[in-house]
Amino acid sequence: MRKRTWSSRHFVPNITFGHPVVESLRKQLGQDPFFDMHMMVSRPEQWVKPMAVAGANQYTFHLEATENPGALIKDIRENGMKVGLAIKPGTTVEYLAPWANQIDMALVMTVEPGFGGQKFMEDMMPKVHWLRTQFPSLDIEVDGGVGPDTIHKCAEAGANMIVSGSAIMRSEDPRSVISLLRSVCSEAAQKRCLDR
Ligand SMILES: O=C(CO)[C@@H](O)[C@H](O)COP(=O)(O)O
Numbered sequence: 001m002r003k004r005t006w007s008s009r010h011f012v013p014n015i016t017f018g019h020p021v022v023e024s025l026r027k028q029l030g031q032d033p034f035f036d037m038h039m040m041v042s043r044p045e046q047w048v049k050p051m052a053v054a055g056a057n058q059y060t061f062h063l064e065a066t067e068n069p070g071a072l073i074k075d076i077r078e079n080g081m082k083v084g085l086a087i088k089p090g091t092t093v094e095y096l097a098p099w100a101n102q103i104d105m106a107l108v109m110t111v112e113p114g115f116g117g118q119k120f121m122e123d124m125m126p127k128v129h130w131l132r133t134q135f136p137s138l139d140i141e142v143d144g145g146v147g148p149d150t151i152h153k154c155a156e157a158g159a160n161m162i163v164s165g166s167a168i169m170r171s172e173d174p175r176s177v178i179s180l181l182r183s184v185c186s187e188a189a190q191k192r193c194l195d196r
Contacts, residue, residue, distance in 0.1 A: 035057050059082070084104065085099055085107065101135075108127045110150075120150040140160060142154045142162060151180070156188055
């Protein structure tokens with residue numbers, strides 16, 4: 001069982017989501033979007049209240065970045081948000097397991113946190129598969145290097161929430177990429193239901 005520590009180089013200084021930004025996005029999207037804040041930061045405790053005030057629906061923090069995940073989960077819930085728990089590639093899934101019944105989403109990073117455009121780490125898929133087997137109704141997200149070439153592996157392993165940056169932004173037809181990612185995931189989820 002390995003848990004990597006969180007280094008301060010992962011602190012993202014440009015967290016400036018504020019109410020006007022969230023409100024403007026809500027208006028532009030013309031619907032009621034779900035804001036999951038993936039807090040790739042040191043000391044995630046300090047941003048819970050500001051994110052709740054800003055209108056976040058879910059607060060996702062890194063297991064490696066806190067000494068007391070239980071207290072943080074409680075605080076997030078008390079601030080009216082759902083809870084996401086992320087692990088870096090070097091952290092084994094057994095470390096996340098004790099918290100799985102208390103969270104809404106597990107996020108398995110498929111690149112080292114830092115920047116977009118990195119290569120998808122296929123060797124993270126056993127983590128996703130293990131989580132899906134143990135916690136059939138848990139939301140499981142993958143983040144990093146996910147696109148049309150890698151989505152099938154993620155979906156087959158059991159991921160039902162996808163973060164995709166470069167594959168969408170660099171495409172000439174982002175809409176069709178999004179639609180493909182969605183359909184591959186929902187088909188895999190349907191198959192899992194039928195197989196159960
Ligand atoms: O924040 C991170 C990695 O630090 C990810 O969210 C990536 O930014 C996703 O981008 P692609 O890997 O899909 O380009």
